[in-house]
Amino acid sequence: MAFADYARGVAAHTRGPGGGTPGSRGRASRYGKGRAAGFHRRDGGWVVAVSAAGGRIGVMSDAHDPTPYDALLLLSFGGPEGPDDVVPFLENVTRGRGIPKERLKEVGQHYFLFGGVSPINEQNRALLAALRADFAAHGLDLPVHWGNRNWAPYLTDVLREMTLAGHRRIAVLATSAYASYSGCRQYRENLADSLAALAAEGLEPPRVDKLRHYFNHPGFVRPMVDGVLASLAELDKEIRDEAHFAFTTHSIPTASADSSGPVPEHGDGGAYVRQHLEAARLIVDAVREETGVEHPWRLVYQSRSGAPHIPWLEPDICDHLEELRSAGAPAAVMIPIGFVSDHMEVLYDLDTEAAAKAAELGLPVRRSATVGADPRFAATVRELLLERAATERGAAVERCALGALGPSHDLCPVGCCPARAPRPAAAGADSPRL
Ligand SMILES: CC1=C(CCC(=O)O)c2cc3nc(cc4[nH]c(cc5[nH]c(cc1n2)c(C)c5CCC(=O)O)c(CCC(=O)O)c4C)C(CCC(=O)O)=C3C
Numbered sequence: 001m002a003f004a005d006y007a008r009g010v011a012a013h014t015r016g017p018g019g020g021t022p023g024s025r026g027r028a029s030r031y032g033k034g035r036a037a038g039f040h041r042r043d044g045g046w047v048v049a050v051s052a053a054g055g056r057i058g059v060m061s062d063a064h065d066p067t068p069y070d071a072l073l074l075l076s077f078g079g080p081e082g083p084d085d086v087v088p089f090l091e092n093v094t095r096g097r098g099i100p101k102e103r104l105k106e107v108g109q110h111y112f113l114f115g116g117v118s119p120i121n122e123q124n125r126a127l128l129a130a131l132r133a134d135f136a137a138h139g140l141d142l143p144v145h146w147g148n149r150n151w152a153p154y155l156t157d158v159l160r161e162m163t164l165a166g167h168r169r170i171a172v173l174a175t176s177a178y179a180s181y182s183g184c185r186q187y188r189e190n191l192a193d194s195l196a197a198l199a200a201e202g203l204e205p206p207r208v209d210k211l212r213h214y215f216n217h218p219g220f221v222r223p224m225v226d227g228v229l230a231s232l233a234e235l236d237k238e239i240r241d242e243a244h245f246a247f248t249t250h251s252i253p254t255a256s257a258d259s260s261g262p263v264p265e266h267g268d269g270g271a272y273v274r275q276h277l278e279a280a281r282l283i284v285d286a287v288r289e290e291t292g293v294e295h296p297w298r299l300v301y302q303s304r305s306g307a308p309h310i311p312w313l314e315p316d317i318c319d320h321l322e323e324l325r326s327a328g329a330p331a332a333v334m335i336p337i338g339f340v341s342d343h344m345e346v347l348y349d350l351d352t353e354a355a356a357k358a359a360e361l362g363l364p365v366r367r368s369a370t371v372g373a374d375p376r377f378a379a380t381v382r383e384l385l386l387e388r389a390a391t392e393r394g395a396a397v398e399r400c401a402l403g404a405l406g407p408s409h410d411l412c413p414v415g416c417c418p419a420r421a422p423r424p425a426a427a428g429a430d431s432p433r434l
């Protein structure tokens with residue numbers, strides 16, 4: 001799939017809150033004029049700056065102005081890189097969360113099966129390299145750093161280095177595309193903790209801004225569409241068109257899903273489920289555009305933990321595969337839309353456990369690729385950064401989003417994705433320092 005047409009077919013050009021004037025809606029880009037999809041890229045340049053009066057003042061990607069940001073921080077989960085790391089890593093992840101010991105032992109085994117190494121850090125190194133290459137290729141002179149919540153390089157250490165190097169205003173890209181406590185607020189809490197730690201050391205903490213959710217950005221969706229097409233191509237011709245799509249994401253407690261959002265306006269499952277359903281639908285539609293086949297699909301869950309009496313999102317992928325088998329489905333593609341790279345949740349819970357279940361059932365399955373370090377995803381990060389930079393400068397910008405939900409908010413509103421025990425969180429409307 002060529003880069004330039006990566007949004008073809010499924011694009012709806014939407015404008016974010018506060019962006020431009022109604023008069024400029026839908027025709028702000030001279031590259032988009034007259035196209036049925038209302039959306040077109042030229043050299044990655046969908047971003048158009050609009051003057052206060054609504055007149056176009058130029059294509060922002062030609063300016064590459066990251067002001068006010070002086071750095072980008074790639075913020076991820078982290079994972080162990082050898083057998084000795086596994087238990088300390090799991091202790092970091094579950095500190096204060098009451099995960100049953102049995103579950104921890106089980107999760108530890110997942111890692112030991114792979115030599116105690118999670119692929120997540122290597123995948124983030126690859127993404128870091130892709131981001132630097134993309135920035136360099138587009139004349140964007142902005143340092144990119146990488147830090148984790150749960151393993152080295154630790155967030156606090158990286159933010160300290162960045163502070164000592166003089167960075168004052170940092171844009172943050174989290175490797176989680178959706179709303180929820182675990183996928184968004186917890187990252188913001190960790191940022192607040194790290195900034196507080198720096199302040200306690202006598203440093204002046206920089207300001208951090210978290211870039212918006214990108215579950216419906218074409219640079220996130222389109223690489224996954226290509227992955228699904230590749231998986232379909234691997235299935236025998238006779239069963240290919242009948243294959244079910246099992247979109248998977250991390251199960252979370254239903255209470256946590258229900259309260260995810262900007263506000264709980266999204267029905268059961270909150271913004272977490274709604275955003276995943278939207279990403280799934282965008283992929284189904286884009287595949288249909290390519291193949292002419294509308295595959296039956298369902299959003300299912302994986303990697304559940306926590307006490308059995310607490311309800312989490314269901315069905316589990318393995319139960320779903322059983323159901324598909326009894327319903328006579330000839331094949332399935334597992335599509336891990338909930339994850340940004342093929343890390344341990346994908347490698348164990350899907351490629352090991354669910355694949356074994358499918359083999360036991362005699363159900364042919366494929367697992368499609370996550371975005372990882374795809375150059376289109378790197379370009380998306382650049383676009384999200386330039387978009388946010390323009391917004392912070394007070395300029396109106398076009399915000400790219402596919403489908404019906406539109407671009408997510410920049411600033412998590414007060415009370416967004418609440419924690420059980422409220423804690424300070426950075427980069428939101430309720431953050432202590434802005
Ligand atoms: C929504 C979500 C994402 C997606 C968003 C994002 O990517 O951030 C995600 C990602 C990940 N989760 C990961 C690993 C773990 N998650 C755990 C525990 C939990 N995750 C939860 C949710 C999520 N998790 C929840 C509600 C829990 C239980 C309570 C808690 O502890 O909050 C546990 C503890 C043991 C267990 O309960 O399984 C581990 C080891 C790894 C690293 C994989 C690797 O090493 O390659 C990654 C990328």
Ligand SMILES: [Fe+2]
Binds near residue numbers: 250
């Ligand atoms: Fe997790």
